[in-house]
Amino acid sequence: MRPLALLLQIFLLATPGTLRASSDPLAAEQKEVLKVHQVMTEAARKRDFENWSHYVADDCIFSDDEGQLTTKAEIIEHLRNMPLAYDHSENHREFLAHIYGETAVLNFRLTAHEQFTDSDIVTEMRDTQTFVRRNGAWLLIAEQWGTLPLNYRKAVTIDSSRLQDFAGRYEWRSGGPVDNVTLKDGKLLTRMTGESEDREYMPLGSETFFLKNDLGTVMFIRDKTGQVVGYVYHRPDGQEIHVKKVN
Numbered sequence: 001m002r003p004l005a006l007l008l009q010i011f012l013l014a015t016p017g018t019l020r021a022s023s024d025p026l027a028a029e030q031k032e033v034l035k036v037h038q039v040m041t042e043a044a045r046k047r048d049f050e051n052w053s054h055y056v057a058d059d060c061i062f063s064d065d066e067g068q069l070t071t072k073a074e075i076i077e078h079l080r081n082m083p084l085a086y087d088h089s090e091n092h093r094e095f096l097a098h099i100y101g102e103t104a105v106l107n108f109r110l111t112a113h114e115q116f117t118d119s120d121i122v123t124e125m126r127d128t129q130t131f132v133r134r135n136g137a138w139l140l141i142a143e144q145w146g147t148l149p150l151n152y153r154k155a156v157t158i159d160s161s162r163l164q165d166f167a168g169r170y171e172w173r174s175g176g177p178v179d180n181v182t183l184k185d186g187k188l189l190t191r192m193t194g195e196s197e198d199r200e201y202m203p204l205g206s207e208t209f210f211l212k213n214d215l216g217t218v219m220f221i222r223d224k225t226g227q228v229v230g231y232v233y234h235r236p237d238g239q240e241i242h243v244k245k246v247n
Contacts, residue, residue, distance in 0.1 A: 032138060033131060049076050089113045093109055093110070168181055177192050
């Protein structure tokens with residue numbers, strides 16, 4: 001999804017009714033910051049740019065999940081050209097607000113649902129907003145957001161008897177982390193050095209797998225005799241990490 005489309009999610013999708021803090025009670029100053037967030041969101045939803053601008057510094061730094069910077073003026077121009085009707089739903093939750101004197105940091109998680117013809121596209125994100133207090137009011141000076149690496153690929157069915165070929169230990173670098181791959185109850189499981197529990201390698205094909213919380217894929221490699229000698233981890237950005245099987 002392109003950066004300006006994500007701006008729509010952040011500034012337009014939520015309504016005050018969907019904003020809720022964590023179960024921990026918030027101090028008075030923290031509630032003030034959360035209230036500013038709510039007012040800004042509602043103003044953007046109504047295209048009330050005068051009110052929204054009141055809470056946003058002219059030189060506010062907006063950084064999207066692709067590392068690109070966007071200005072306040074660019075956001076206003078983009079939103080001004082978007083229709084008020086927008087087929088979506090979203091909830092903001094898990095609010096954390098920290099106050100450091102005249103500076104406040106607000107972090108929250110959100111789940112967005114957008115309808116494209118017959119498809120429901122789900123995006124999980126985290127957003128961090130930084131405010132400073134000027135003339136007794138909180139002013140947004142920076143915001144950074146990013147998508148969470150949740151995988152919506154669908155696993156396929158393969159012959160589970162083939163999974164035993166992939167069991168073993170895989171070294172990512174000499175003396176570095178080791179991926180301990182095991183087979184249990186017909187499932188291929190992975191546990192990297194330092195992890196406390198197993199995760200399942202879900203099959204995309206007979207030799208290719210993925211994890212639910214990782215956007216990359218793992219493709220096991222065989223030698224000329226058919227023995228598994230390692231795997232290639234394909235990062236979402238196209239780069240590859242070649243991992244050697246050590247036993």
